[in-house]
Amino acid sequence: MESPHKGKTGLTRIWNAFGYSMAGLRAAYKHEDAFRQEILLAAVLIPLALWLPATHIGRALMIASVLLVLMVELLNSAIEATVDRISLEKHDLAKRAKDIGSSAVLVSLINVLVTWGLVLSA
Numbered sequence: 001m002e003s004p005h006k007g008k009t010g011l012t013r014i015w016n017a018f019g020y021s022m023a024g025l026r027a028a029y030k031h032e033d034a035f036r037q038e039i040l041l042a043a044v045l046i047p048l049a050l051w052l053p054a055t056h057i058g059r060a061l062m063i064a065s066v067l068l069v070l071m072v073e074l075l076n077s078a079i080e081a082t083v084d085r086i087s088l089e090k091h092d093l094a095k096r097a098k099d100i101g102s103s104a105v106l107v108s109l110i111n112v113l114v115t116w117g118l119v120l121s122a
Contacts, residue, residue, distance in 0.1 A: 024074065032077045034105070035070070042066050045112075058119035065108075065115040072108040076101035 008016055028035040049062035079101040083094045 028074055028077055032073070035073050035077060038069050038073050042070060045116075049116075052120065054119050054122075058122065061115050062119055065112045069105070069108045069112060072104050076105050 029039065045066045046063055049059050049066070052062075054062065080098055083097050087094065
């Protein structure tokens, strides 16, 4: 069965999607400590990427790596919320899902270190 909310098309769909996205960002900022910390990190690193000596491509890679952390954290938070919605019981699969999501965030943070290191050492 398809969602009854899928019927919107055109500009209405785009406007609604934008509103849902903004609500998601607000919810993540309000409820997720890690997301707030990563927003702070982005607020420091993105201007720093624009200030440091690097090519335009290097700057783009540095900024993209930081934004990737935020995207992965949003997905990880969604996984955690979904798992918690299903059940707060301890379960091996719930733990696995949360651990894998957390690992994705770690990999994205390592990506920032590698990307910034390579760009700045060039």
